[in-house]
Each structure stands twice: as structure tokens, then as C-alpha cells.
Amino acid sequence: MAHSGISVLFEGTNFVRLLGGLWTAVWIAALSLVFGLILGTIFGLLRTMRNRLIRFILLLYLEFFRIVPTIVLLFLVYYILPRQFNINMPATWMAVLAFTLWVAAEFSDIVRGAIESVPQHQRESGLALGLTQWQLFRYVLLPQAFRLELPATINLATRVIKTTSLLMTISIMDVINVGQQIVEANNQSHPTGVFWVYGLIFILYFIVDYPLSVWAKHLTAKQKEI
Amino acid sequence: MKFNWKKIIKTAIATVSVASLVATSVVQTTTTTTANAATNSSSVQAIKKRGVLKVAVFGDLPPYGWVNKNGKRVGYDVALARRMAKDLGVKIKFVQVNANNRVDTLNSNKADIVLANFTVTSARKKVVDFAKPYMKVSVGVVSPKKKAITKVSQLKGKKVIVTKGTTAENYFTQHQKSVTLLKFDSKTQQFNALKNNRAAALADDNSYLYAWVKKNPKYTVGIKSIGPKQYISPAVKKGNKSLLKWTNQEITKLNKEDFFTKDYNKELKPYFGSEVKPSDIVITSNK
Numbered sequence: 007m008a009h010s011g012i013s014v015l016f017e018g019t020n021f022v023r024l025l026g027g028l029w030t031a032v033w034i035a036a037l038s039l040v041f042g043l044i045l046g047t048i049f050g051l052l053r054t055m056r057n058r059l060i061r062f063i064l065l066l067y068l069e070f071f072r073i074v075p076t077i078v079l080l081f082l083v084y085y086i087l088p089r090q091f092n093i094n095m096p097a098t099w100m101a102v103l104a105f106t107l108w109v110a111a112e113f114s115d116i117v118r119g120a121i122e123s124v125p126q127h128q129r130e131s132g133l134a135l136g137l138t139q140w141q142l143f144r145y146v147l148l149p150q151a152f153r154l155e156l157p158a159t160i161n162l163a164t165r166v167i168k169t170t171s172l173l174m175t176i177s178i179m180d181v182i183n184v185g186q187q188i189v190e191a192n193n194q195s196h197p198t199g200v201f202w203v204y205g206l207i208f209i210l211y212f213i214v215d216y217p218l219s220v221w222a223k224h225l226t227a228k229q230k231e232i
Numbered sequence: 233m234k235f236n237w238k239k240i241i242k243t244a245i246a247t248v249s250v251a252s253l254v255a256t257s258v259v260q261t262t263t264t265t266t267a268n269a270a271t272n273s274s275s276v277q278a279i280k281k282r283g284v285l286k287v288a289v290f291g292d293l294p295p296y297g298w299v300n301k302n303g304k305r306v307g308y309d310v311a312l313a314r315r316m317a318k319d320l321g322v323k324i325k326f327v328q329v330n331a332n333n334r335v336d337t338l339n340s341n342k343a344d345i346v347l348a349n350f351t352v353t354s355a356r357k358k359v360v361d362f363a364k365p366y367m368k369v370s371v372g373v374v375s376p377k378k379k380a381i382t383k384v385s386q387l388k389g390k391k392v393i394v395t396k397g398t399t400a401e402n403y404f405t406q407h408q409k410s411v412t413l414l415k416f417d418s419k420t421q422q423f424n425a426l427k428n429n430r431a432a433a434l435a436d437d438n439s440y441l442y443a444w445v446k447k448n449p450k451y452t453v454g455i456k457s458i459g460p461k462q463y464i465s466p467a468v469k470k471g472n473k474s475l476l477k478w479t480n481q482e483i484t485k486l487n488k489e490d491f492f493t494k495d496y497n498k499e500l501k502p503y504f505g506s507e508v509k510p511s512d513i514v515i516t517s518n519k
Contacts, residue, residue, distance in 0.1 A: 018300070018303070023303050085340045086340075088342070097342075186292050186418065187291045187298065187299040189418075190420055191298050192301075193420050
């Protein structure tokens with residue numbers, strides 16, 4: 007039978023388990039994005055301030071998370087933190103922590119760039135109207151920066167979703183890990199199952215990431231029109 | 233082009249500080265890996281109090297530790313794990329590991345005990361404590377029938393496929409230095425590599441290879457046993473005397489009631505067929 011491998015996907019609860027794995031990956035990515043974007047906005051604002059010390063510390067923070075590969079971050083939070091500081095949380099929450107810090111770092115740079123590219127006269131007009139620093143951010147800079155940072159943010163989101171494939175290295179049952187289980191369990195009876203399982207995972211990631219990608223492209227095109 | 237020196241210096245400082253941070257954490261981890269009695273979160277008492285035994289198992293290694301089509305964890309190791317939790321009177325929680333992160337999972341308290349086809353070696357004895365063995369294995373070498381490898385000397389200068397962290401990898405790295413190793417992460421990958429002629433042969437536990445050649449008649453286990461016989465044991469964190477003692481007593485008890493032979497017949501026999509006998513795998517001597 008040439009196509010016997012595809013039946014692997016529909017045996018028992020295999021398909022549901024793969025979707026469950028995808029759900030694990032998606033909620034970890036989504037939660038990390040929510041926390042990371044909030045934290046990143048704050049960091050980004052602070053980085054446009056004049057205080058050199060704050061700017062320097064945040065630059066260190068950004069460079070740390072930009073240089074260290076995500077897989078090393080995951081190992082740090084999953085294996086090193088519990089051992090050194092006796093913090094023992096479930097793997098999924100440690101993953102959310104690592105991803106949040108990473109997203110915050112990347113996003114702070116996006117926010118900083120966007121705020122700095124808001125035309126200078128906007129800031130000056132705001133100050134001339136007597137707005138406080140906070141009001142200036144809230145009503146003048148952030149709304150204008152928001153439009154500028156949107157495509158880069160969506161791009162970051164797709165990267166986070168793709169990076170969830172590293173979660174299997176810290177024993178989280180993400181879609182790749184479940185796929186691996188199914189492949190190995192059926193290897194003897196369905197040697198071609200590996201193709202179908204990874205094929206399905208490819209499609210699942212595509213379904214999640216492609217709409218985001220299209221949206222980002224659409225927004226970029228719209229910006230050029232303006 | 234103008235250089236922004238301030239920025240360059242800042243980045244350099246950032247890089248250095250990151251490097252030192254990582255370096256110190258690595259140094260620290262190599263020094264503090266023993267469980268002391270006062271804070272041992274994996275002692276028998278602590279497990280009973282918690283009501284859950286955390287066991288590190290494989291999720292992708294049939295027939296030892298894998299997940300069946302209904303999503304249930306099964307296998308020779310898993311059956312032992314479930315029995316141990318039952319005898320402790322606690323629930324079980326599985327932590328899925330791969331061959332590489334078994335030691336770290338113990339050291340970072342993610343699991344109380346490893347039951348993941350863990351072969352006893354002198355290097356591993358330095359970082360974890362092994363209980364009494366519950367299984368024995370030898371390394372075998374499988375090759376295509378047309379170009380059968382029957383002696384180790386035939387492998388000189390050739391490539392051999394192994395899975396990372398296995399006994400086979402260990403043996404070839406230590407004793408057969410003239411052989412080039414091609415390392416993979418899982419059984420599927422290694423067997424696919426052999427089928428694609430990436431190497432002259434593949435080395436793995438011989439019991440597993442017997443099972444595989446039955447389904448793949450173009451190949452043969454040319455070298456049935458190579459190197460010393462090796463043992464598979466439960467492992468606990470270094471210094472966890474309480475759980476080690478309990479595990480040893482448990483294995484002695486299970487041996488008396490022939491648990492492992494029954495476990496073999498249920499989980500391993502369907503894979504290995506009649507060529508392999510329970511006595512090739514199960515240890516019956518330490519009753």
C-alpha cells in the first residue's frame with residue numbers, strides 16, 4: 007500500500023493529540039506576546055528618555071536577549087534556575103517567562119525606533135501645548151508610533167510562534183514533540199508515517215503563521231500609500 | 233563611514249558581561265549537583281507527602297517508553313514506573329526526556345527518578361546514583377546483507393550510525409576510535425540514515441536490532457554482541473539515599489514475584505519475537 011502512512015494521522019487519538027500539541031505551542035506564544043509587548047512598550051519608552059543609566063541598563067538587557075540563542079534561554083530557566091535558586095515551576099510557565107523576556111527585549115527596540123521616528127515637530131508641538139511627559143507619550147507619540155511598529159510586531163509574533171518548536175527540548179508536549187511520539191510509535195508498522203506527520207505539522211504551522219504574515223504585508227503596503 | 237564609538241564600546245561591554253554571566257552559571261552547575269538530606273525534595277518521605285512520583289521516561293522509544301495511539305504512555309520502563317508509584321501509594325507524573333537530558337532532569341529536580349533505558353557507565357556513576365539493574369543489554373551491529381559487517385576490524389575508517397547518548401555511542405567513542413560516528417537523535421532518524429546508505433553499519437542494543445531486522449530482511453545483525461555486557465538501572469539524583477534504598481528493595485521484591493519476566497512478555501516480546509528470550513534481557517540472578 008503506497009499511502010498507508012497517512013492512516014497514522016487518524017489512528018486512535020493521534021490527530022487530536024497533535025492539535026493539542028499545537029494548542030500548547032500557541033497559548034505559550036500568545037501569553038508570552040501579551041506580557042512581552044506590555045513590558046517591551048515600557049522598556050521602549052524608558053529607552054527614549056534622557057537618563058543615561060536607564061538607557062545603558064536597558065541596552066545591556068536588549069543585547070543580552072538578542073545575542074543569547076533562545077534555546078540557551080530555555081535551558082537557563084528550565085535547568086539552571088531550579089538548581090541554583092530552587093525555583094521550581096512547571097516547564098510551561100518557565101517557557102512563558104523566557105519567551106516574555108525575549109519578546110520584551112526585541113519589542114523595546116521596535117518601540118524605541120518607532121517613537122524616535124515620529125517627526126520632531128510633533129514632540130515640540132506637544133511640549134508647546136504644555137503637555138507633561140506622560141501626556142506627550144500617551145496622546146502624541148504612542149498613537150503615531152503604534153502604526154509604525156505594527157508590521158515589525160506581527161513579524162516578531164510569527165517568529166515567536168515558530169520558535170515554540172524549541173519547547174520540546176525542555177520536555178513540553180508541543181506539536182513537534184507529540185509528532186515525534188507518533189512517528190516513533192508507528193515506525194515499525196508505518197515506516198512512511200514520518201512524512202505525513204511532519205507534513206501535517208508543516209501545514210499546521212503554516213495555518214497559524216500565514217495569516218499573520220499576510221496581515222503584516224498588507225499593513226506595510228498601506229503605510230507606503232500614506 | 234563614521235564610527236559610533238560610544239555604541240561600539242557599549243556593545244562590547246554588553247557582550248563581555250553576557251559571556252561572564254553564562255560562564256559563571258556553567259561553572260556553578262558543575263559544582264553543586266548533590267542532594268543533601270535537609271532539602272532533598274525527592275526523598276521517599278517528600279514523595280509520599282507530595283502524593284506524586286515524578287518519573288523521567290522516554291516518549292519515543294518503543295518498546296521501552298512510548299505513547300500508544302490512544303495517547304497512553306506504555307512500555308517496559310513505563311510499566312515499572314507505574315508499579316513503583318503504586319507500591320509507594322502515590323500518583324504518577326511522567327516527565328518526558330530524551331537521551332541527552334536525563335542527568336539534567338534529575339539534577340534540576342524535575343524528576344525523582346529516571347526510568348529511561350539508562351545504561352550504567354562509570355562516567356554516569358559520577359553524576360547520578362544508580363539502583364540495582366533491571367535489564368541487561370549488549371551492543372550489536374547491523375549492516376546490509378550484501379555488504380555484511382561481521383568483524384569489528386571491517387569497520388576501520390568507515391562510518392557507523394548511532395543514536396546520541398546510547399550505550400553504542402559510548403562504546404564506539406571509547407573503544408573503537410578508528411570508526412567515524414554518525415550521530416542521530418532518534419531511532420527513526422538512525423534507521424532511515426542506514427536505509428539511505430549514509431554509513432556502512434548501525435550500532436545499537438542488540439535486542440532492538442533483532443526486532444528491526446525481522447521487519448527489514450535486507451539487513452542482518454552481523455555482529456551480535458560487541459564489548460562488555462551492560463546493565464540498565466533506575467537512577468536517582470546523586471546523594472538521594474532515601475529513594476535509592478527504597479528502589480533497591482523494590483527491585484528485589486519485584487524480582488521475587490517475577491515481575492520483570494511478566495513485563496517482558498507483555499511489553500517486549502511482541503517486538504522482539506521468539507529469537508530473543510526473556511533471560512537475554514531480564515536479570516533473574518539478584519533475587
